[in-house]
Amino acid sequence: MFDALRRWRAQRVLRTAALPDDLWNRAVDALSFLDVYDDDERARLRDLVVLFLSAKGIAGTHGHEVTPLQRTIIAVQACVLVLNLDLALYDDFESVVVFPGEFVPGGEWEDEAGVVHRHDDPLAGEAMPGGPVLLSWPDVEASADWEAAGMNLVIHEFAHKIDMRDGRANGCPPLPPDLPAAQWQRTLAAAYEHFCARVERDEDTDIDPYAAEDPGEFFAVLSEVFFADPLLLRSEYPDVYGQFARFYRQDPANRLEARSDGVAGPACDGP
Ligand SMILES: [Zn+2]
Numbered sequence: 001m002f003d004a005l006r007r008w009r010a011q012r013v014l015r016t017a018a019l020p021d022d023l024w025n026r027a028v029d030a031l032s033f034l035d036v037y038d039d040d041e042r043a044r045l046r047d048l049v050v051l052f053l054s055a056k057g058i059a060g061t062h063g064h065e066v067t068p069l070q071r072t073i074i075a076v077q078a079c080v081l082v083l084n085l086d087l088a089l090y091d092d093f094e095s096v097v098v099f100p101g102e103f104v105p106g107g108e109w110e111d112e113a114g115v116v117h118r119h120d121d122p123l124a125g126e127a128m129p130g131g132p133v134l135l136s137w138p139d140v141e142a143s144a145d146w147e148a149a150g151m152n153l154v155i156h157e158f159a160h161k162i163d164m165r166d167g168r169a170n171g172c173p174p175l176p177p178d179l180p181a182a183q184w185q186r187t188l189a190a191a192y193e194h195f196c197a198r199v200e201r202d203e204d205t206d207i208d209p210y211a212a213e214d215p216g217e218f219f220a221v222l223s224e225v226f227f228a229d230p231l232l233l234r235s236e237y238p239d240v241y242g243q244f245a246r247f248y249r250q251d252p253a254n255r256l257e258a259r260s261d262g263v264a265g266p267a268c269d270g271p
Contacts, residue, residue, distance in 0.1 A: 006088070013054045014047055019072065024049075027072040030144050033228045034080070036255040041083065048079040051087055057095045064100035064137055074098070074140060077154035078133075080227055081162060084249035089162050095132040102136050125153045127160035129168070143228075151208055152224040159223035163216060171215030179246050187239045192218045195237075206232055223248075230256060 024046055028034050037045065052075045060066040074096060082089055102122035124139035135153060143152040163169040171188055175181055192215055198205060199212040206229070211221035225233040226244045230253035234241040245251045 049075045060098045078158045097134045125157045127157040129164045146228045152228045155224045156220045159220040169216035171219035191237045191240045
């Protein structure tokens, strides 16, 4: 009944709201990692973006004015994560707040020992459990060029939001029944330990060393790599790539290879 109501509401929104072609094309052109999607997937992504924009407020703060293109670029990247999942994963918040640069959120949080901490360092983004997503626009803009930036802020923060759906951002999002939690945890924990050792040794990797911060950051950073540079993740951590392909129900590395040489690459564990 609830699902039927959701579907009816979604159909109503899609009948009455639309995204102008020009805006959609400019947003997609700015995000080269979307090249792997075919026409059908792009059409579904566009519908998700319309639904996302109808449900969320994306507003500037501290003098930043969000343009329609900026709003669309943020929404497209947020929706890429849930293209084959469910937009309801984002039901626990209504707003995305966009800053003109890095910001000090000023919020307090309590760790497991009950100690209260304050954020004093400027952040490029923050995802709050049950609350909004905060983004620095220059960092969102820089993320469009993965080769130069090596990061994707929007994917990072929305991966945290998905991870937080079952509690803290701990690197274990709500898993579907066909993805055993023990297998997920074993794979992610082994890769995390391996990555931390590499960072400690100062070993060269194109994966952001911030992933070694904690398992929640590992999941968020590797989600960035999964979408924006899937061949990198598959070559460095094939088991994690396989788990992510099953979780996100996408196989971007295989698609990328199929596009570039006209033949499919090796299959992963994917859906
Ligand atoms: Zn993070």
